[in-house]
Amino acid sequence: MSGGTKRQKDMRKALRTLLPRVPMRDAEAILALALAGHLRHLPPSIALWQATTSHVRHEMTDYDTLLEDGYDRDAARYFVVGDMNAVLKDWGCNKEVSDDAGP
Structure with missing residues (x-):
């Protein structure tokens, strides 16, 4: 996981900070999602959080x-928020996902 564009490097650094273990x-898998084109317009930390919550x-x-x-969708998200936060x-x-779970 070395090298790459500045965005890829920033994303890897943010991942290590957000999810050290x-x-x-x-x-x-999370990095691949975070680097996807539809998240390109977001700052690395936000793209990474969205990718993380989606993956989990x-x-x-x-x-x-x-x-x-x-x-x-809202009910399903409500029922899995505890499992997501445990992971x-x-x-x-x-950080935690709230009961009113966003993206």
């Missing part, structure tokens, strides 16, 4: 299953 597999929500919780079971805490993150 994130497993490499998850770090790579879809890969580490039952969010997609809840949607498939007929829960609406973030395990990764050394000092």
Whole structure:
């Protein structure tokens, strides 16, 4: 994970600060999401947070299953916020997702 553009370097630095204990597999997936074109207009820290919450929500919780079971987006997010925050805490993150979960 060395080299790259200034944005990539800034993103890696922000990732190490935000998630000091994130497993490499998850770090790579989060960086790929954060560097995606649709997040390019955002500052690295915001793009990284959005990518992190999206990755954790879809890969580490039952969010997609809840949607498939007929829960609406807001209800599904409400039910997984505790699981998301537990993962973030395990990764050394000092931020939490709120109950009114954003993106």
